[in-house]
Amino acid sequence: MSLPPQDRLQCDVFASSPEEPIRAVPTLLLAPNQIPLELVMLKESGSPAAEQYRLLAHALEKNQAKQVGLTIAVSSAVDGEGKTLTALNLAFALAESRVQRVLLCDVDFRGGCVTQALGLGNLPGITDVLTGQRPVNEVLRRVEKNLAVLPSGTPMSSPVGLLRSPAWRQLTDSVRGHFHFVVLDCPPLCMAEDMSVIDDVIDNILLVVRAGVSRQEMVRDALARIVPRKLVGFVLNDVVDTGKQYRSYKREP
């Protein structure tokens, strides 16, 4: 934990224990009409999709062996399969209980779009911290009482160097010490080598597959690039015609 002295004082998050709500962190104000409909945890929290995310969160919680810092990487084979949305929804689902602290990190430094998905445009983030331009507490944002977001920051074309720097290690260490769950929105496996570099930080990998789009060869390729025992499961996204059992369960008032 070798943050610069001034940061330590102002970074309340890292001073408080994970059980406490996040304080003294700028809050993200989410404008409802700018949030896309796919963020079902916010928009349609009674829908079958939302239920699925809750199931997912539950499955991951059950897996949790340690107290804090369970790092879940959400990735996919190629782009456009729904990583960011899955990561977002998962983060919200994990945070729904309002008991545990969840951090959503956008680790896709080439073009992460977590903040765009929240309707907030580009915000400074991890890259700026790692290059030393911003302190961490300036970029960390609170969304819910127990949900924070670390944007990716200024896009970089080759972030592998940054990922190997000691600053990254410091950041991840401190972050994992103060959040129960860290959800990483990762770049696509087949298109970037970043994942192999940050592999030691990751506890669980979730692979997002888009029905009707992802091809078996690509998924196979992605599977080849990860450590098999860390793969906790798949998320099958965008399934058409899932059958009657997935109809929403709602009682008419």
Place this chain on the structure above:
Amino acid sequence: MGVGLPSHTENLRRNLNLYLELSKRLKKRGKLILLICLAGICLSAVIAYLIPPIYRSSTLILVQQQRVPTSYVQSPISVDLGERLRTLTTQIMSRARLERIIGKFELYGPTKNPKDLERKVERMRQAINVQVKGEDTFRIYFGHRSPETAKRATEELAHLFIEENLRDRAQQAMSTSEFLDGELDDFKKQLEAQEAALREYKESHLGVLPEQQTANLRALDRFQSQYQANAEALQGARDRKAGIEGQLSKESEGNAVMVPSEPQLELMRAELADKRAQLTDKHPDVRMLTRKIGEMERKLAELRKSGSQSESANDPYMRSVLDKLERVNREIAQLESEQQALTDNIAKFQRRIESLPSVEEKLTLLTRDYETTRANYQALLNKKFEARLSMNLEKKQKDDAFKVLDPPYLPASPASPRRDLIILVGTLVSMALGLGVAFTLESLDTTIRSAADLGSLSGAPVLAVIPHLRKANTDETEVQEEQATA
């Protein structure tokens, strides 16, 4: 969580799921399949109706067998119907004939150029079909766009067949006859040549012929016995002469003068010659004889000059002896010349008899060849006779060789195309095609569509199945906010 080995039932279930998936997916492609099917049906219908219909007319022709039994007259034509038909068909499908029919009925529209005509002829050839039905009938088929024309052209073809057949048969019979004539001529010439050779040989070997053999033998016999008799007579004459000479020498020794005469001189000369042959010239006998001859010659010369007879010549006894001697000498000479003649004759006849075997051989050869040729010639003559008979038979039978049993009819419906068949096949094919295309597309499609697909890739579970989310719309009545800020 690694990848586990699936059990057998798992495999089965997976396969079942696979098929279910596949059928589900095919249903997805149902529209495509239906489309291809419909397109196929339409296409085949169009084809079926676009193809110009062809009407086919046909006629059945009976081949009547020869009515005079073949044991009397052999038919010169081969009886195998199939073969005959093939030949006839080839002849009828010749360009000239088909061109005529095409022209007469204007079968395929106006002709523009020779190449066009060639094509038409070919087309007509394709449209004609001749089939043997049973043992002695055959059917001619002809197809054309217009039923009327089909019928009339078939009639024409039937006529052609009948005519051609007759002409064919007549020609065959004639050519057989001509062939035989040619052969006969050859043989005749050969025969005559051999006859001449035989005659020549006989003429040139007259006397040596086998039939003259006995005569020759008898002649030889006769000559030989004559020779024998002659030899005996000669011997007798010589004996007599020796006797007379003995007398003479006795007389002359008494006279001590030998009468000089020509015969005597001759005798002495002959004696000298004998002696010389046996003894040398120095021998006393020879010398004495030579001296005596010399004396006699002188005396004879004197006598001749003087022209007077010698005294011993006046001696009647001596004269008779001398006469006798002369007679004997003459006899001997005659006998000797006869002997020579006989010897010659004997030799001649012996030669004749000896040369008999070779002449006989040669004669046998010539005769045998001649006989063979004659036999062949005779056989050929017989054949020619038969051929002429059958040719006449053909002429008489002319009118009934081919008979039309079933005249060409006017076809009511087209023989081709089989429209129903085309459409049926088209439907089946397009269905199969549709299924095939759909199946191929599905097999090639490796996108993941369900949790099962993922299951086959890895043993890791599918933790969530997110349904398709509608895109953002302006209707926000369903939004439930939990925009909590604690």
